Amino acid sequence: xxxxxxxxxxxxxxxxxxxxxxxxxxxxxxxxxxxxxxxxxxxxxxxxxxxxxxxxxxxxxxxxxxxxxxxxxxxxxxxxxxxxxxxxxxxxxxxxxxxxxxxxxxxxxxxxxxxxxxxxxxxxxxxxxxxxxxxxxxxxxxxxxxxxxxxxxxxxxxxxxxxxxxxxxxxxx
Numbered sequence: 001x002x003x004x005x006x007x008x009x010x011x012x013x014x015x016x017x018x019x020x021x022x023x024x025x026x027x028x029x030x031x032x033x034x035x036x037x038x039x040x041x042x043x044x045x046x047x048x049x050x051x052x053x054x055x056x057x058x059x060x061x062x063x064x065x066x067x068x069x070x071x072x073x074x075x076x077x078x079x080x081x082x083x084x085x086x087x088x089x090x091x092x093x094x095x096x097x098x099x100x101x102x103x104x105x106x107x108x109x110x111x112x113x114x115x116x117x118x119x120x121x122x123x124x125x126x127x128x129x130x131x132x133x134x135x136x137x138x139x140x141x142x143x144x145x146x147x148x149x150x151x152x153x154x155x156x157x158x159x160x161x162x163x164x165x166x167x168x169x170x171x172x173x
Contacts, residue, residue, distance in 0.1 A: 004045065004110040011044030011051065018055070027062045031087035039094045046101040047112050050130060054094060057134045057141075061093075064145040071149055093141070097133040100126045 019037040022028040028036055036058070044051030104113065104126045117124045147154055153162050 007048065008041075008045045010048075011041040014044060014051070015040035018058075022058075022062070025062075026084050027065070028090070029084045029086050032085045032090050035087035035090040039090060039098050042098050043094075043101050046098075046105040046110075049112065050097070050101040050104075053130065053134050054097070057093070057138055061138065061141040061145070064142055067145065068149040093137045097130045100129045100133070104130070 015037045018040060019028065019033040022036065023030065023033040040051065040054060043054045104123055107120075107123050107126070113120060113123050113127070115124045115127055154164075155161060156163050
């Protein structure tokens with residue numbers, strides 16, 4: 001149980017620093033910083049691995065959001081400087097993985113667990129769900145942030161019809 005207390009302290013400290021830094025850099029607004037703090041502290045407390053996954057997603061997506069800001073400002077009337085994600089966007093991109101991380105923590109008595117489909121198939125499935133969740137979120141965020149910078153007309157992969165640049169939650173070519 002000592003390990004959980006230490007992870008909790010590290011999670012709160014790291015989440016505080018990163019949420020404050022992200023707010024000052026305009027990556028998150030105030031509600032987004034608060035939600036990000038809660039999600040990050042919870043994820044790190046559940047497992048350093050889950051916290052690391054969240055941080056990789058957050059930092060790479062924040063970096064891509066700031067790339068090509070001038071072009072994005074021209075195209076998007078609702079463009080927010082630096083991205084400024086709010087609480088809803090934070091929770092959309094992290095709540096499922098955070099819930100799964102808590103599930104893994106409870107099932108393993110808050111001990112780190114490796115993938116082992118023979119001894120712990122449910123835990124293995126939940127960890128796969130966390131990985132899959134962040135992979136999907138990365139795909140959506142990265143495609144919209146990079147796609148908007150393309151000079152080619154984007155098309156929906158389901159119908160091949162032309163669509164707007166930077167369209168979220170849809171896969172485009």
